[in-house]
Amino acid sequence: MNENTSSPSLPWYRHRWPWLLMAGPAIVVVAGFVTLVLALRSNDGLVSDDYYKQGLGINQTTARDQAAARLGLQAQVMLGGHELRVMLRAGQAGTTLPETLSLRLMHPTRSGEDQVLTLQRQAGDLYSGRLERPLSGRWRLSIEDDGRMWRLTGDWLVDKAPVLVLPK
Structure with a gap:
């Protein structure tokens, strides 16, 4: 079977x-x-086309930082909604403050989020300007005069500290 x-x-x-x-x-x-x-x-925001020129210009930027230190410049940056205020003080007597300041807000990873503001002098040592977009998170901040003779820089964690004092 x-x-x-x-x-x-x-x-x-x-x-x-x-x-x-x-x-x-x-x-x-x-x-x-x-x-x-x-x-x-996505945008490759960290890649720069003129990286070599930027590398050569590093000596000029450190000279501007040193010029701000020689003048004894101190800035207090305050955020209020869409408005940014800067109180600028000079430690050296006889230093005249400019009528406008240039303020750059640079995002550490997304260059498309960067903002450049022109701050107008309001009264005495107070400057203000309006933001394009609200801020949150970490930012690299640079404040300079129109003649680009001096510069104050610092890192700002906006969510933890709505007020930044430069230099730290």
């Missing part, structure tokens, strides 16, 4: 093993396309 007890064979797509084996490479292909889309849509 020869009895054939084998069950009917199912087609390959009805088994789970081929699908499990194909899932890994399929996930990698999808992740590759997602990475490609993110790379094409």
Whole structure:
């Protein structure tokens, strides 16, 4: 007696093993396309086209920092909604304060978020200007006069301290 007890064979797509084996490479292909889309849509803000010139100019920027120290300049930066106020004081007698200041707010990783403000003198040593967008998080701050003779810089964690004193 020869009895054939084998069950009917199912087609390959009805088994789970081929699908499990194909899932890994399929996930990698999808992740590759997602990475490609993110790379094409995002801005490489940290890459500069003129990095060599910026490297050569580092001596000029340190000279501006030293000029601010010689004048004894101190700034207190205050945030109130969409308005930014700066109180600038000179420690050296006879130093005249400019009518306008240039203030750069630079995001550490997203250059598209950077803002440049022109602060107008209100009264005495108080300057103010309006922000394009509200601030939150960490920012690199640079305050300089219009003649670019001196500069005050610092890092500002806006959420923890709404007031920044420069230099620290």
